[in-house]
Amino acid sequence: MIIRKTESIIELFMKEGVMSTPVLETENLVKVYGRGPAAFHALKGLTFEIHRGESVAIVGKSGSGKSTLMHLLALLDEPTSGVVALDGKPVTKLKPKAVSGLRNATFGFVFQQFFLNPNQTVLENVTLPLKIAGISKSERNEHGMKALEQLEMADKAKNKATDLSGGQKQRVCIARALINNPEVIFADEPTGNLDSATSETVEDILFGLHRDHGITLVVVTHDEDLAAKCQRRLIMQDGHIVEEQTGASTTTPTAARVPAAPGERPQEQPSRRRRLMKFGKGGAR
Amino acid sequence: MRSLDVTKTAFSNTLRSKMRTFLTVIAIVIGGFTLTVTSGLSAGINQTVDDMLAGYGEEDQLFVMQASAMGMGEDLGPGPQPYDPEAGQQSSTFGQEMLSETDIEFIEGIDGVTNVEPIFFVSPDYLETSGGEQYTLNSLDIPADGPAMELVVGELPERDAMEITIPDTWLTMLDADAEDYEDIDPQIALGETVEIGISNLAFEQETVQAEIVGVSTANLAGIGGAPMPSYALNDELYEIQNSGLDVEQPDAFIQAVVDVDDLEANEQAIKDALQEEGLVGMTLEDLLGIIQGIIDAVAWVLYGFALIALLAASFGIVNTLLMSVQERTREIGLMKALGMSSGKVFGLFSMEAVIIGLLGSVIGLAAGLAVGFTANTLLTGGDGPLGGVGGLTLFALDPVALGLIAAVILVIAFAAGTLPAARAAKKDPIEALRYE
Numbered sequence: 001m002i003i004r005k006t007e008s009i010i011e012l013f014m015k016e017g018v019m020s021t022p023v024l025e026t027e028n029l030v031k032v033y034g035r036g037p038a039a040f041h042a043l044k045g046l047t048f049e050i051h052r053g054e055s056v057a058i059v060g061k062s063g064s065g066k067s068t069l070m071h072l073l074a075l076l077d078e079p080t081s082g083v084v085a086l087d088g089k090p091v092t093k094l095k096p097k098a099v100s101g102l103r104n105a106t107f108g109f110v111f112q113q114f115f116l117n118p119n120q121t122v123l124e125n126v127t128l129p130l131k132i133a134g135i136s137k138s139e140r141n142e143h144g145m146k147a148l149e150q151l152e153m154a155d156k157a158k159n160k161a162t163d164l165s166g167g168q169k170q171r172v173c174i175a176r177a178l179i180n181n182p183e184v185i186f187a188d189e190p191t192g193n194l195d196s197a198t199s200e201t202v203e204d205i206l207f208g209l210h211r212d213h214g215i216t217l218v219v220v221t222h223d224e225d226l227a228a229k230c231q232r233r234l235i236m237q238d239g240h241i242v243e244e245q246t247g248a249s250t251t252t253p254t255a256a257r258v259p260a261a262p263g264e265r266p267q268e269q270p271s272r273r274r275r276l277m278k279f280g281k282g283g284a285r
Numbered sequence: 286m287r288s289l290d291v292t293k294t295a296f297s298n299t300l301r302s303k304m305r306t307f308l309t310v311i312a313i314v315i316g317g318f319t320l321t322v323t324s325g326l327s328a329g330i331n332q333t334v335d336d337m338l339a340g341y342g343e344e345d346q347l348f349v350m351q352a353s354a355m356g357m358g359e360d361l362g363p364g365p366q367p368y369d370p371e372a373g374q375q376s377s378t379f380g381q382e383m384l385s386e387t388d389i390e391f392i393e394g395i396d397g398v399t400n401v402e403p404i405f406f407v408s409p410d411y412l413e414t415s416g417g418e419q420y421t422l423n424s425l426d427i428p429a430d431g432p433a434m435e436l437v438v439g440e441l442p443e444r445d446a447m448e449i450t451i452p453d454t455w456l457t458m459l460d461a462d463a464e465d466y467e468d469i470d471p472q473i474a475l476g477e478t479v480e481i482g483i484s485n486l487a488f489e490q491e492t493v494q495a496e497i498v499g500v501s502t503a504n505l506a507g508i509g510g511a512p513m514p515s516y517a518l519n520d521e522l523y524e525i526q527n528s529g530l531d532v533e534q535p536d537a538f539i540q541a542v543v544d545v546d547d548l549e550a551n552e553q554a555i556k557d558a559l560q561e562e563g564l565v566g567m568t569l570e571d572l573l574g575i576i577q578g579i580i581d582a583v584a585w586v587l588y589g590f591a592l593i594a595l596l597a598a599s600f601g602i603v604n605t606l607l608m609s610v611q612e613r614t615r616e617i618g619l620m621k622a623l624g625m626s627s628g629k630v631f632g633l634f635s636m637e638a639v640i641i642g643l644l645g646s647v648i649g650l651a652a653g654l655a656v657g658f659t660a661n662t663l664l665t666g667g668d669g670p671l672g673g674v675g676g677l678t679l680f681a682l683d684p685v686a687l688g689l690i691a692a693v694i695l696v697i698a699f700a701a702g703t704l705p706a707a708r709a710a711k712k713d714p715i716e717a718l719r720y721e
């Protein structure tokens with residue numbers, strides 16, 4: 001457990017930079033809501049980085065600024081001051097259109113509320129990022145079906161999104177987050193609306209993606225189990241990061257559950273399918 | 286997002302709340318319908334007039350009248366008018382001022398005029414068939430109108446022969462058994478000889494014989510609605526009408542048909558010269574243009590109402606889309622979060638407005654055309670109330686006008702969509718995602 005001080009950042013950056021490049025970096029990130037006497041400092045100068053292929057949990061009490069931070073990292077919002085850099089390039093100065101393009105190409109999102117369009121089919125919901133990217137329908141559907149297959153949801157492709165259970169909905173959301181081959185998946189309370197068994201399925205899927213595809217995972221959560229599965233935890237309080245924990249706490253939950261060799265690839269469908277089916281049923285319970 | 290996807294998505298979005306879209310579209314349909322019917326009506330009337338002009342050919346003729354007869358005289362104000370012994374000589378039975386000999390001489394003197402054919406005003410008493418039946422005959426068509434006349438059978442009277450045409454409605458005098466003139470074969474009239482009775486100044490009746498050579502039907506300008514004599518017959522009747530008293534009655538003419546050398550080049554100069562003398566010269570085109578002008582004025586009033594309807598409908602679009610933007614706040618937020626640019630969001634909602642406009646214009650135009658053509662068939666068909674008007678087309682297809690109408694509706698719809706679309710584009714993804 002390291003209590004992180006601003007002075008040690010450069011040192012830490014040098015050390016970790018050798019191992020992997022930071023995909024996201026922040027410098028003195030400040031977010032103030034409102035103006036004048038009503039101004040509220042939600043983030044009070046955060047500097048840290050997230051490395052490629054890392055899984056990071058942002059934890060903390062309600063109102064501590066977790067979602068605010070995630071929105072800034074995901075380029076959904078602009079900081080009041082400070083810098084967010086993606087792949088070493090500051091994005092604060094970019095035009096809105098370029099930022100939109102970056103989000104579309106590099107990020108995947110999973111939200112607590114599912115944000116599925118009830119009028120559209122599961123497949124249409126999943127392929128929305130590709131539609132926005134301007135990819136042809138046939139190609140979209142091909143990718144969409146692959147993503148749904150990966151999440152055991154292929155048979156629901158033609159269903160309306162409203163016809164699904166909560167766990168199924170979140171799997172659809174993950175499929176949507178996956179479809180553009182993102183570098184980073186942001187998940188804000190991905191299991192907040194799910195029962196514990198279903199939560200575990202969803203967590204498994206997310207960490208499976210992280211492990212198998214090297215996708216960087218940034219998870220905002222209250223859930224200690226979920227946070228514990230992440231390689232690093234940023235603990236927030238009143239707009240500050242007060243503590244940073246590294247290493248999967250106690251036992252690595254992913255390793256415990258997946259005894260396969262480190263080189264396991266998603267092509268090894270049978271074992272994955274069986275595992276997912278089990279939890280899938282659990283979710284429907 | 287591809288334009289095709291934008292269009293498809295916008296289309297399926299408009300179909301989401303069908304009732305609301307339907308009601309919004311209805312308002313546009315009303316505007317589009319009115320515009321279509323109006324344009325078809327004016328196209329139909331104009332086509333009728335053009336057909337009449339085409340029948341008249343390219344003769345270089347001007348019809349000259351007293352300006353006051355056309356309501357174009359100098360406005361001298363109310364109250365007593367100074368007396369002009371030249372002009373005030375004669376007026377027709379309808380009080381219309383006539384042309385005098387001096388007027389005719391003046392016209393003949395104008396540059397470019399090759400021939401002047403004065404038209405006498407003739408008011409006979411009766412027409413008698415070979416069977417001996419007599420029918421009241423107050424007015425005759427003017428021979429000069431011949432070229433614009435719509436003939437059912439036969440041909441126009443020869444200039445120098447004692448010939449006449451009768452309107453199709455007069456056929457009943459030749460076949461007493463028939464209930465309706467439409468049941469009578471107009472061919473039977475051809476070659477029939479009739480006698481025309483006319484009183485002279487001493488109130489003594491005389492008769493002139495004439496042969497029926499054609500059967501006419503009244504057209505939009507009213508030409509062909511009365512028997513029309515040849516020039517020779519008209520002159521003969523005028524001779525009789527002005528005889529009987531031992532006084533020299535100055536000739537007076539209801540109008541003069543003026544042949545002009547190269548009408549196009551000389552038209553304005555001759556018209557100006559005539560105007561200085563208090564006369565007015567009009568081509569057939571000018572005469573029919575008066576009818577066209579009235580129709581066009583009516584059309585523009587209707588266009589105005591239709592545009593007001595469309596304006597009202599545009600607020601319906603604004604309202605519908607604003608509601609839609611509000612309802613879909615989260616969806617918009619999600620799309621923006623997933624990387625859709627504000628420009629594309631604007632495009633998507635504008636496209637929804639355009640699609641509403643497109644639906645409205647397609648339905649409105651189709652309904653307008655269907656009603657227009659049906660009404661045309663029913664009204665101007667053989668049994669219709671306007672069936673008697675020869676060569677009349679009430680409703681015609683005007684593709685340019687239809688294209689223009691559709692374009693106007695789409696532009697209005699797009700303009701109406703800009704406000705809600707801008708609202709949608711301005712939405713902040715964060716706020717939209719937090720929105721409950």
Ligand SMILES: Nc1ncnc2c1ncn2[C@@H]1O[C@H](COP(=O)(O)OP(=O)(O)OP(=O)(O)O)[C@@H](O)[C@H]1O
Pocket residue numbers: 033034040042060061062063064065066067068069
């Ligand atoms: N648009 C806003 N205007 C004013 N204050 C805001 C706004 N958005 C967030 N806040 C405030 O900023 C603080 C941090 O909010 P944030 O949503 O980041 O909290 P959180 O850590 O995600 O909490 P939770 O766990 O409940 O989701 C809160 O006190 C919140 O009231």
Ligand SMILES: [Mg+2]
Pocket residue numbers: 066067068
């Ligand atoms: Mg939050």
